[in-house]
Amino acid sequence: MVGNEPLEDWLLRDRIAAEEPHAGRDLRRRVLRRVEQLEGVLEGVAEGDRVNLEGVYLWRSYLEPLRLSEGELERLSRVYRKVMGVRGSGITRVQEELLWIIGGAGARTLLPFWIELLTYTKARDQFSKRRRALALAALAYAFIRAESHSPEAIAALESGLRHKDAATRGEAAYYLAMAFVRRGEPAPSDIIDSLGSCARKNRALRPRYLARRALAALGSPLPVEPEGGVYAFKVWHHWDEDTYRVIEMESQDSLDILHRAIQRAWSWDADHLYVFYVDGALRERRFEFAHDAVDEAGDYALGMPVGSLGLRPRHRLLYIFDFGENHRFTVQCDGVREDAGSGSFPRVVEAVGEPMEQYPGWGDQGSAR
DSSP: OOOSOHHHHHHHHHHHHHHOTTTTHHHHHHHHHHHHHHHHHHTTOOTTOBOOOTTOOOOSOTTSOOOOOHHHHHHHHHHHHHHHTOBSTTHHHHHHHHHHHHHTTOOGGGHHHHHHHHHOOOTTOTTHHHHHHHHHHHHHHHHHHOSSOOHHHHHHHHHGGGOSSHHHHHHHHHHHHHHHHHHTOOOOHHHHHHHHHHHHHOSSHHHHHHHHHHHHHTTOOOOOSSTTOEEEEEEEETTEEEEEEEEEEETTOBHHHHHHHHHHHTTOOOOSOEEEETTSSSOOGGGEEEOTTTOTTOSSOTTSBGGGTTOOTTOEEEEEEOTTTTEEEEEEEEEEESOOOSSOSSEEEEEESOOOOSSTTSOOOOOOO
């Protein structure tokens, strides 16, 4: 099975290949034999036909180095185009495996292929978002590996910021930044401007947030919105959704401050690890803000202002506290004010119901430290 974040896996595979220059020879032979098997299954099949690819497996060890010639990569791209046009079982998996193999070559000659996939459309195409994400990752990887700059790759990545699909705009922002970060070069000012526009103006959270992550990775200042303003968060525990607290905090306050404000509002001790997921679900590390003892990579500091996350009213975050007890809270942005006004923050402005005890039967637990 292939991994979920292709660029980092391809770069890790490069490091493995550098340490083991003879690795992957047997894998190349196995993969090409299976491609030949796939070609046999597809022989005589027309676009739109139904085909069963459940028995075809191309790729099992996605970190083992795989070296293919330009001719072999062109052959795989032709096979992919044919798979992309048919229907049936196993199609999604085979598409993923083929794109992982082709993208992992980092071949500059295949830039037109990846640009083609960014604009490809088909009715009821369940693989479209993942296809475009892999294409964007491959463009970034080709840029990183190229001996000289590849303006075509960067132009294609930047064009993804304007794609009609919000998820694709988000992936474009992320991989545009990673292309420069992993190459070890500063991004040009026009790229920073494009990412800044996406971070401020995009209507969907995913591209807005990932553009902000991209700016942070490139060392560019993040917009705090509204500057000097206030966010109101309605918070409830998943085991007791009728009890809630509305907490107000200033836009420059951090998620760590929000964590402690929630703990005080429930009269709990802030004595366990915790994590916030900005997308409201346990899905991706890119949307995770974890306690230092959990997030060893330190990609995103919990000291980041909430006003820099790109939140809008009605958006929900997931907050998990105490991984042993697995306390899950929904944190919903209830509103944003431009002016903080008077008073101290954070503060509880509405309280409904009695919060559940942190340790039932253990007595008074005091307040969060």
